[in-house]
Amino acid sequence: RQRVICLTLFCILHDSTNTIGPKEGWQVYSSAQDADGRCICTVVAPEQNLCSRDAKGRQLRQLLEKVQNMSQSIEVLNLRTQRDFQYVMKMENQMKGLRTKFRQVEDDRKTIMAKNFQELKEKMDELQPLIPVLEQYKTDAQLISSFKEEIRNLSMVLTAIQEEMGAYDYDELYQRVLRLDSRLRNCMGKLTCGKLMKITGPVTIKTSGTRFGAWMTDPQASQRNNRVWYMDSYTNSKIVREYKTMEDFVANVVSRTYNLPFKWEGTGHVVYNGSLYYNKYQSNIIVKYSFETGRVLAQRALEYAGFHNTYPYSWGGYSDIDVMADELGMWVVYMDPDTLEVQKTWNTEYSKRNAGESFMICGTLYITNSHLTGAKVYYSYSTKTSSYEYTDIPFHNQYFHMSMLDYNARERALYAWNNGHQVLFNVTLFHVIKTEDDS
Incomplete structure:
Protein backbone atom coordinates (compact mmCIF):
# COMPACT_ATOMS: atom_id res chain seq x y z
CA ARG A 1 0.00 0.00 0.00
CA GLN A 2 1.31 3.46 -0.84
CA ARG A 3 0.98 6.50 1.45
CA VAL A 4 0.29 9.84 -0.17
CA ILE A 5 2.73 12.48 1.09
CA CYS A 6 1.94 15.99 -0.05
CA LEU A 7 5.20 17.62 -1.02
CA THR A 8 6.08 20.60 -3.08
CA LEU A 9 9.17 19.88 -5.23
CA PHE A 10 10.99 22.44 -7.23
CA CYS A 11 12.81 21.06 -10.36
CA ILE A 12 14.32 22.57 -13.52
CA LEU A 13 12.84 21.13 -16.76
CA HIS A 14 15.18 21.09 -19.77
CA ASP A 15 13.42 18.54 -21.98
CA SER A 16 11.22 15.51 -21.73
CA THR A 17 14.18 13.11 -21.51
CA ASN A 18 15.00 14.32 -18.04
CA THR A 19 11.65 13.22 -16.52
CA ILE A 20 12.01 10.80 -13.59
CA GLY A 21 10.93 7.37 -14.63
CA PRO A 22 8.69 4.90 -12.85
CA LYS A 23 11.55 2.51 -12.23
CA GLU A 24 12.97 4.85 -9.59
CA GLY A 25 9.90 4.31 -7.43
CA TRP A 26 8.40 7.82 -7.66
CA GLN A 27 5.25 8.53 -9.60
CA VAL A 28 4.48 12.01 -10.81
CA TYR A 29 0.73 12.72 -10.70
CA SER A 30 0.78 16.33 -11.84
CA SER A 31 3.17 19.14 -12.56
CA ALA A 32 3.03 22.84 -13.16
CA GLN A 33 5.32 25.76 -13.66
CA ASP A 34 5.43 28.83 -11.50
CA ALA A 35 5.97 32.41 -12.67
CA ASP A 36 9.74 32.03 -12.48
CA GLY A 37 9.72 28.96 -14.69
CA ARG A 38 10.32 26.54 -11.88
CA CYS A 39 8.59 23.16 -11.94
CA ILE A 40 6.02 22.34 -9.25
CA CYS A 41 5.32 18.59 -9.08
CA THR A 42 2.94 16.40 -7.08
CA VAL A 43 4.37 12.92 -6.48
CA VAL A 44 3.54 9.71 -4.65
CA ALA A 45 6.25 8.14 -2.52
CA PRO A 46 7.28 4.55 -3.15
CA GLU A 47 6.17 1.57 -1.01
CA GLN A 48 7.45 1.13 2.54
CA ASN A 49 10.25 -1.27 1.73
CA LEU A 50 11.72 1.20 -0.71
CA CYS A 51 12.35 3.73 2.09
CA SER A 52 13.21 1.33 4.93
CA ARG A 53 16.76 2.42 5.08
CA ASP A 54 15.92 6.07 4.86
CA ALA A 55 17.13 7.90 7.99
CA LYS A 56 14.22 10.31 8.06
CA GLY A 57 11.80 7.37 7.79
CA ARG A 58 13.34 5.78 10.86
CA GLN A 59 13.04 9.04 12.75
CA LEU A 60 9.41 9.30 11.72
CA ARG A 61 8.65 5.81 12.98
CA GLN A 62 10.40 6.51 16.23
CA LEU A 63 8.38 9.66 16.65
CA LEU A 64 5.17 7.75 15.94
CA GLU A 65 6.06 5.16 18.57
CA LYS A 66 6.79 7.88 21.08
CA VAL A 67 3.47 9.52 20.29
CA GLN A 68 1.67 6.21 20.83
CA ASN A 69 3.48 5.65 24.12
CA MET A 70 2.66 9.17 25.21
CA SER A 71 -0.99 8.66 24.24
CA GLN A 72 -1.15 5.53 26.38
CA SER A 73 0.52 7.33 29.31
CA ILE A 74 -1.88 10.22 28.95
CA GLU A 75 -4.82 7.82 29.01
CA VAL A 76 -3.56 6.16 32.18
CA LEU A 77 -2.93 9.54 33.77
CA ASN A 78 -6.40 10.67 32.75
CA LEU A 79 -7.96 7.66 34.46
CA ARG A 80 -5.98 8.34 37.62
CA THR A 81 -6.92 12.01 37.49
CA GLN A 82 -10.61 11.16 37.16
CA ARG A 83 -10.38 8.80 40.15
CA ASP A 84 -8.48 11.37 42.24
CA PHE A 85 -10.94 14.07 41.22
CA GLN A 86 -13.88 11.99 42.47
CA TYR A 87 -12.04 11.41 45.75
CA VAL A 88 -11.28 15.12 46.12
CA MET A 89 -14.93 15.98 45.40
CA LYS A 90 -16.04 13.56 48.08
CA MET A 91 -13.57 14.97 50.59
CA GLU A 92 -14.62 18.53 49.69
CA ASN A 93 -18.26 17.71 50.46
CA GLN A 94 -17.23 16.17 53.78
CA MET A 95 -15.16 19.25 54.60
CA LYS A 96 -18.07 21.54 53.76
CA GLY A 97 -20.31 19.53 56.08
CA LEU A 98 -17.76 19.73 58.89
CA ARG A 99 -17.28 23.45 58.28
CA THR A 100 -21.04 24.00 58.55
CA LYS A 101 -21.20 22.01 61.78
CA PHE A 102 -18.25 23.92 63.29
CA ARG A 103 -19.82 27.22 62.24
CA GLN A 104 -23.14 26.22 63.86
CA VAL A 105 -21.37 25.21 67.09
CA GLU A 106 -19.44 28.49 67.07
CA ASP A 107 -22.59 30.54 66.43
CA ASP A 108 -24.45 28.73 69.24
CA ARG A 109 -21.55 29.38 71.62
CA LYS A 110 -21.43 33.05 70.70
CA THR A 111 -25.22 33.35 71.09
CA ILE A 112 -25.13 31.86 74.58
CA MET A 113 -22.16 33.98 75.61
CA ALA A 114 -23.71 37.13 74.14
CA LYS A 115 -26.92 36.48 76.08
CA ASN A 116 -25.01 36.02 79.36
CA PHE A 117 -22.97 39.16 78.82
CA GLN A 118 -26.08 41.12 77.85
CA GLU A 119 -27.64 40.13 81.17
CA LEU A 120 -24.54 41.45 82.92
CA LYS A 121 -24.70 44.63 80.88
CA GLU A 122 -28.33 45.17 81.90
CA LYS A 123 -27.34 44.59 85.51
CA MET A 124 -24.68 47.24 85.18
CA ASP A 125 -27.23 49.63 83.64
CA GLU A 126 -29.41 49.14 86.73
CA LEU A 127 -26.49 49.91 89.03
CA GLN A 128 -25.26 52.94 87.09
CA PRO A 129 -27.98 55.41 88.29
CA LEU A 130 -26.89 54.81 91.88
CA ILE A 131 -23.53 56.48 91.29
CA PRO A 132 -24.91 60.06 91.56
CA VAL A 133 -26.55 58.98 94.81
CA LEU A 134 -23.30 57.74 96.28
CA GLU A 135 -21.54 60.95 95.30
CA GLN A 136 -23.68 62.73 97.90
CA TYR A 137 -22.17 60.63 100.68
CA LYS A 138 -20.02 63.30 102.38
CA THR A 139 -18.13 61.09 104.83
CA ASP A 140 -17.09 58.29 102.49
CA ALA A 141 -15.62 59.91 99.40
CA GLN A 142 -12.87 57.33 99.16
CA LEU A 143 -15.36 54.45 99.14
CA ILE A 144 -17.39 56.18 96.46
CA SER A 145 -14.29 56.62 94.34
CA SER A 146 -13.57 52.92 94.77
CA PHE A 147 -17.09 52.04 93.67
CA LYS A 148 -16.82 54.25 90.62
CA GLU A 149 -13.48 52.78 89.66
CA GLU A 150 -14.79 49.25 90.09
CA ILE A 151 -17.83 49.95 87.93
CA ARG A 152 -15.63 51.62 85.32
CA ASN A 153 -13.32 48.61 85.28
CA LEU A 154 -16.23 46.21 84.98
CA SER A 155 -17.71 48.25 82.15
CA MET A 156 -14.37 48.16 80.33
CA VAL A 157 -14.17 44.41 80.86
CA LEU A 158 -17.70 43.95 79.53
CA THR A 159 -16.85 46.00 76.47
CA ALA A 160 -13.72 43.96 75.87
CA ILE A 161 -15.66 40.73 76.30
CA GLN A 162 -18.20 41.77 73.73
CA GLU A 163 -15.35 42.36 71.30
CA GLU A 164 -13.42 39.23 72.19
CA MET A 165 -15.83 36.56 73.41
CA GLY A 166 -14.49 34.38 76.15
CA ALA A 167 -11.52 36.56 77.01
CA TYR A 168 -12.62 36.90 80.65
CA ASP A 169 -13.94 34.30 83.05
CA TYR A 170 -17.73 34.77 83.15
CA ASP A 171 -18.25 33.31 86.65
CA GLU A 172 -15.63 35.58 88.18
CA LEU A 173 -17.15 38.63 86.50
CA TYR A 174 -20.64 37.66 87.63
CA GLN A 175 -19.50 37.28 91.25
CA ARG A 176 -17.90 40.73 91.12
CA VAL A 177 -21.18 42.24 89.93
CA LEU A 178 -23.12 40.46 92.70
CA ARG A 179 -20.70 41.71 95.36
CA LEU A 180 -20.97 45.24 94.06
CA ASP A 181 -24.76 44.98 93.94
CA SER A 182 -24.84 43.80 97.56
CA ARG A 183 -22.63 46.66 98.71
CA LEU A 184 -24.73 49.23 96.90
CA ARG A 185 -27.96 47.85 98.32
CA ASN A 186 -26.53 48.02 101.84
CA CYS A 187 -25.73 51.64 101.18
CA MET A 188 -29.30 52.23 99.98
CA GLY A 189 -30.51 51.51 103.49
CA LYS A 190 -29.07 54.88 104.53
CA LEU A 191 -30.96 56.81 101.87
Missing part, protein backbone atom coordinates in the same frame (compact mmCIF):
# COMPACT_ATOMS: atom_id res chain seq x y z
CA THR A 192 -33.63 59.27 102.86
CA CYS A 193 -36.40 60.55 100.61
CA GLY A 194 -35.51 61.81 97.18
CA LYS A 195 -36.87 63.57 94.14
CA LEU A 196 -37.96 61.60 91.07
CA MET A 197 -35.44 62.03 88.25
CA LYS A 198 -35.98 59.13 85.85
CA ILE A 199 -38.25 56.16 85.08
CA THR A 200 -36.83 53.13 83.25
CA GLY A 201 -38.31 49.89 81.98
CA PRO A 202 -40.79 48.39 82.03
CA VAL A 203 -40.09 44.77 82.86
CA THR A 204 -43.08 42.61 81.98
CA ILE A 205 -43.72 40.22 84.88
CA LYS A 206 -46.86 38.53 83.60
CA THR A 207 -49.67 38.79 81.07
CA SER A 208 -53.07 37.97 82.57
CA GLY A 209 -56.54 39.24 83.39
CA THR A 210 -58.69 41.84 81.69
CA ARG A 211 -57.67 45.23 80.36
CA PHE A 212 -58.03 46.84 83.80
CA GLY A 213 -56.87 45.74 87.24
CA ALA A 214 -54.35 46.12 90.06
CA TRP A 215 -51.53 44.10 91.58
CA MET A 216 -49.22 44.91 94.46
CA THR A 217 -46.90 43.86 97.27
CA ASP A 218 -46.80 45.22 100.83
CA PRO A 219 -44.16 47.99 101.25
CA GLN A 220 -44.28 47.48 105.04
CA ALA A 221 -43.59 43.74 104.89
CA SER A 222 -40.25 42.24 105.90
CA GLN A 223 -37.70 41.31 103.27
CA ARG A 224 -38.65 37.66 103.67
CA ASN A 225 -42.32 38.37 103.02
CA ASN A 226 -42.79 38.71 99.27
CA ARG A 227 -46.50 38.00 98.91
CA VAL A 228 -48.27 39.36 95.83
CA TRP A 229 -51.94 40.35 95.67
CA TYR A 230 -53.97 40.41 92.45
CA MET A 231 -57.32 42.15 91.80
CA ASP A 232 -58.65 41.78 88.25
CA SER A 233 -61.10 44.34 86.76
CA TYR A 234 -62.17 47.75 88.11
CA THR A 235 -65.66 46.93 89.38
CA ASN A 236 -68.26 44.30 90.23
CA SER A 237 -65.79 41.95 91.94
CA LYS A 238 -64.83 40.92 95.47
CA ILE A 239 -62.15 38.26 94.74
CA VAL A 240 -58.52 38.91 95.78
CA ARG A 241 -55.88 36.30 94.94
CA GLU A 242 -52.73 35.92 96.99
CA TYR A 243 -49.39 34.42 95.86
CA LYS A 244 -46.56 33.55 98.25
CA THR A 245 -43.78 34.83 96.00
CA MET A 246 -43.26 36.65 92.73
CA GLU A 247 -42.22 33.33 91.20
CA ASP A 248 -45.55 31.79 92.22
CA PHE A 249 -47.32 34.79 90.75
CA VAL A 250 -45.60 34.28 87.41
CA ALA A 251 -46.40 30.53 87.52
CA ASN A 252 -50.00 31.29 88.61
CA VAL A 253 -49.69 29.23 91.81
CA VAL A 254 -52.38 30.76 94.04
CA SER A 255 -51.77 30.28 97.77
CA ARG A 256 -55.04 31.79 99.02
CA THR A 257 -58.21 33.48 97.75
CA TYR A 258 -60.10 36.17 99.70
CA ASN A 259 -63.77 37.03 99.24
CA LEU A 260 -64.16 40.68 100.33
CA PRO A 261 -67.32 41.79 102.14
CA PHE A 262 -67.86 44.64 99.65
CA LYS A 263 -67.16 45.04 95.94
CA TRP A 264 -64.55 47.57 94.93
CA GLU A 265 -64.47 50.49 92.49
CA GLY A 266 -61.50 51.57 90.40
CA THR A 267 -57.95 50.19 90.58
CA GLY A 268 -56.50 52.52 93.22
CA HIS A 269 -56.08 49.89 95.94
CA VAL A 270 -53.06 49.41 98.19
CA VAL A 271 -51.82 46.75 100.61
CA TYR A 272 -50.17 48.38 103.62
CA ASN A 273 -48.90 46.60 106.74
CA GLY A 274 -50.96 43.46 106.13
CA SER A 275 -54.26 45.16 105.26
CA LEU A 276 -55.99 46.02 102.01
CA TYR A 277 -57.33 49.56 101.56
CA TYR A 278 -59.86 50.06 98.77
CA ASN A 279 -62.78 52.18 97.60
CA LYS A 280 -66.14 50.60 98.41
CA TYR A 281 -68.45 50.15 95.39
CA GLN A 282 -70.64 53.19 94.53
CA SER A 283 -69.50 55.22 97.54
CA ASN A 284 -66.79 57.56 98.78
CA ILE A 285 -65.95 55.12 101.58
CA ILE A 286 -62.46 53.72 102.14
CA VAL A 287 -62.42 50.18 103.57
CA LYS A 288 -59.58 48.65 105.58
CA TYR A 289 -59.63 44.84 105.31
CA SER A 290 -57.28 42.58 107.28
CA PHE A 291 -55.88 39.59 105.39
CA GLU A 292 -54.92 37.93 108.67
CA THR A 293 -58.38 38.02 110.29
CA GLY A 294 -60.52 38.22 107.15
CA ARG A 295 -62.50 41.10 108.67
CA VAL A 296 -63.07 44.79 107.98
CA LEU A 297 -61.08 46.76 110.57
CA ALA A 298 -62.25 50.25 109.66
CA GLN A 299 -64.31 52.30 107.18
CA ARG A 300 -64.24 56.02 106.50
CA ALA A 301 -66.21 58.26 104.14
CA LEU A 302 -64.10 60.95 102.45
CA GLU A 303 -66.01 64.19 102.61
CA TYR A 304 -66.41 65.93 99.23
CA ALA A 305 -64.69 63.02 97.43
CA GLY A 306 -66.31 62.15 94.12
CA PHE A 307 -67.04 58.53 93.24
CA HIS A 308 -68.50 56.31 90.52
CA ASN A 309 -66.95 58.30 87.64
CA THR A 310 -67.65 61.75 89.06
CA TYR A 311 -63.96 62.75 89.04
CA PRO A 312 -62.04 59.80 87.57
CA TYR A 313 -58.72 59.69 85.79
CA SER A 314 -58.81 60.22 82.03
CA TRP A 315 -59.44 56.53 81.34
CA GLY A 316 -62.56 56.40 83.55
CA GLY A 317 -63.09 53.07 85.28
CA TYR A 318 -64.55 54.56 88.52
CA SER A 319 -61.00 55.70 89.38
CA ASP A 320 -62.21 58.71 91.40
CA ILE A 321 -60.42 57.64 94.60
CA ASP A 322 -56.81 56.46 94.50
CA VAL A 323 -55.22 55.03 97.64
CA MET A 324 -51.41 55.20 97.75
CA ALA A 325 -48.45 54.59 100.04
CA ASP A 326 -44.89 55.91 100.12
CA GLU A 327 -41.99 56.37 102.53
CA LEU A 328 -44.02 58.74 104.74
CA GLY A 329 -47.25 56.79 105.05
CA MET A 330 -50.53 56.12 103.29
CA TRP A 331 -52.43 58.61 101.19
CA VAL A 332 -55.70 59.32 99.53
CA VAL A 333 -55.37 62.68 100.77
CA TYR A 334 -53.19 62.13 103.86
CA MET A 335 -54.77 59.91 106.51
CA ASP A 336 -53.95 57.77 109.53
CA PRO A 337 -53.71 54.10 108.49
CA ASP A 338 -55.33 52.83 111.70
CA THR A 339 -58.45 54.96 112.11
CA LEU A 340 -58.58 56.36 108.54
CA GLU A 341 -58.89 59.78 110.13
CA VAL A 342 -58.16 62.54 107.66
CA GLN A 343 -55.26 64.62 108.97
CA LYS A 344 -54.84 67.18 106.22
CA THR A 345 -56.08 67.96 102.74
CA TRP A 346 -54.23 69.64 99.86
CA ASN A 347 -55.81 71.10 96.75
CA THR A 348 -53.31 70.58 93.92
CA GLU A 349 -55.54 72.51 91.46
CA TYR A 350 -54.76 69.89 88.82
CA SER A 351 -57.85 68.55 87.04
CA LYS A 352 -58.37 64.86 87.85
CA ARG A 353 -60.00 64.27 84.46
CA ASN A 354 -56.84 65.50 82.71
CA ALA A 355 -54.60 63.15 84.66
CA GLY A 356 -53.69 59.70 83.35
CA GLU A 357 -52.49 58.27 86.68
CA SER A 358 -50.68 59.46 89.79
CA PHE A 359 -48.46 58.13 92.56
CA MET A 360 -46.75 59.36 95.74
CA ILE A 361 -43.00 59.34 96.44
CA CYS A 362 -41.65 60.89 99.64
CA GLY A 363 -44.72 63.05 100.18
CA THR A 364 -44.74 64.41 96.63
CA LEU A 365 -47.62 63.64 94.27
CA TYR A 366 -46.54 62.88 90.70
CA ILE A 367 -49.16 63.09 87.93
CA THR A 368 -48.99 61.73 84.39
CA ASN A 369 -50.58 63.68 81.56
CA SER A 370 -52.13 60.64 79.87
CA HIS A 371 -52.88 56.94 80.26
CA LEU A 372 -52.03 56.27 76.59
CA THR A 373 -48.89 56.07 74.45
CA GLY A 374 -46.57 59.05 74.90
CA ALA A 375 -47.53 59.59 78.54
CA LYS A 376 -45.02 61.26 80.85
CA VAL A 377 -44.87 62.57 84.39
CA TYR A 378 -45.97 66.12 83.73
CA TYR A 379 -46.72 67.63 87.14
CA SER A 380 -45.60 67.22 90.75
CA TYR A 381 -47.03 68.63 93.98
CA SER A 382 -45.04 68.75 97.22
CA THR A 383 -47.13 68.31 100.36
CA LYS A 384 -44.14 69.56 102.38
CA THR A 385 -44.06 72.99 100.73
CA SER A 386 -47.63 73.03 99.31
CA SER A 387 -46.15 73.98 95.95
CA TYR A 388 -46.12 72.46 92.48
CA GLU A 389 -43.89 72.35 89.44
CA TYR A 390 -44.17 71.10 85.88
CA THR A 391 -41.90 68.20 85.04
CA ASP A 392 -40.92 66.28 81.93
CA ILE A 393 -40.14 62.67 82.88
CA PRO A 394 -41.05 60.23 80.07
CA PHE A 395 -41.71 56.54 80.55
CA HIS A 396 -42.42 53.73 78.13
CA ASN A 397 -46.14 52.86 77.99
CA GLN A 398 -45.36 49.58 76.25
CA TYR A 399 -48.89 48.21 75.98
CA PHE A 400 -50.64 51.50 75.21
CA HIS A 401 -53.17 51.74 78.08
CA MET A 402 -52.32 52.32 81.75
CA SER A 403 -55.07 51.67 84.31
CA MET A 404 -52.96 51.45 87.48
CA LEU A 405 -49.62 52.99 88.51
CA ASP A 406 -48.42 52.83 92.14
CA TYR A 407 -45.09 53.31 93.90
CA ASN A 408 -43.70 50.71 96.29
CA ALA A 409 -41.22 52.25 98.75
CA ARG A 410 -39.66 48.93 99.77
CA GLU A 411 -38.93 47.90 96.19
CA ARG A 412 -38.32 51.49 95.00
CA ALA A 413 -40.32 50.61 91.91
CA LEU A 414 -43.59 51.47 90.18
CA TYR A 415 -46.16 48.70 89.86
CA ALA A 416 -48.38 49.08 86.78
CA TRP A 417 -51.31 47.32 85.11
CA ASN A 418 -50.67 47.97 81.42
CA ASN A 419 -53.51 46.70 79.23
CA GLY A 420 -53.65 43.20 80.73
CA HIS A 421 -49.91 43.09 81.48
CA GLN A 422 -48.42 43.33 84.96
CA VAL A 423 -45.19 45.33 84.66
CA LEU A 424 -42.57 47.02 86.86
CA PHE A 425 -40.76 50.31 86.30
CA ASN A 426 -37.49 51.25 88.00
CA VAL A 427 -37.20 54.78 89.37
CA THR A 428 -34.15 56.95 89.88
CA LEU A 429 -34.37 59.39 92.79
CA PHE A 430 -32.08 62.24 93.72
CA HIS A 431 -31.26 61.51 97.38
CA VAL A 432 -29.78 63.40 100.25
CA ILE A 433 -27.93 60.86 102.39
CA LYS A 434 -27.91 61.42 106.14
CA THR A 435 -24.67 60.71 107.95
CA GLU A 436 -23.76 60.70 111.64
CA ASP A 437 -22.48 64.25 111.26
CA ASP A 438 -25.90 65.53 110.17
CA SER A 439 -28.06 67.11 112.83
